[in-house]
Amino acid sequence: MATPCTHLDHIQSVTPSSTGCEECQQTGDSWVHLRICRTCGHVGCCDSSKNKHATKHFHATNHPVIQSFEPGEDWLWCYVDQIFLQPTNQ
Template identity: 50%
Template sequence: MTDQIDPIAAPSGPGCADCETAQPQGWWFHLRRCAACGHVGCCDSSPAQHARAHVAASGHAVVRSYEPGEEWFYDFATDRTYAGGPDLAPPLNHPEDQPAPGPRGRVPANWTTLLNR
């Protein structure tokens, strides 16, 4: 797993990079950060599943939760979750005042019915 981690790669931003650039802009449930390059994508429960799409496109199989208070890693190649791992470049999570789901103002009222299960 550690060969898929670059501890100095900074996160791409405070939210899902792909949801932010989509037209129309998307929203997410939770965020995942690529441990190899820092790309921030939305989780598998999110409508667009951009973290998984990044894994498929890049071959970067390891992500870290980008949620406040969560330090786990997940390896898509082995389908395993790890309680911890190497320290990554800050910030370690999205801004604390950013809600989940987010971002504020783009989450539809019926968001719970739109999640992937």
């Protein structure tokens, strides 16, 4: 049986901080896929991107849950519990 996520209370209804990776846009860099922080709305690039800004945001803020910000993808990830989650209507 999978261990449940213990950070569901951190998931908020958020407004995206950007339409692309916030940091990559500032430096003129590129990304592969986007993730949105479900605590504050920060949009960062995924770990397949060279800069890994979504994970860097987690390490800087301890905001535990991200969601894919890609069209057609509907999943969340908890960095702390290392578990994929299905979104609920929020």
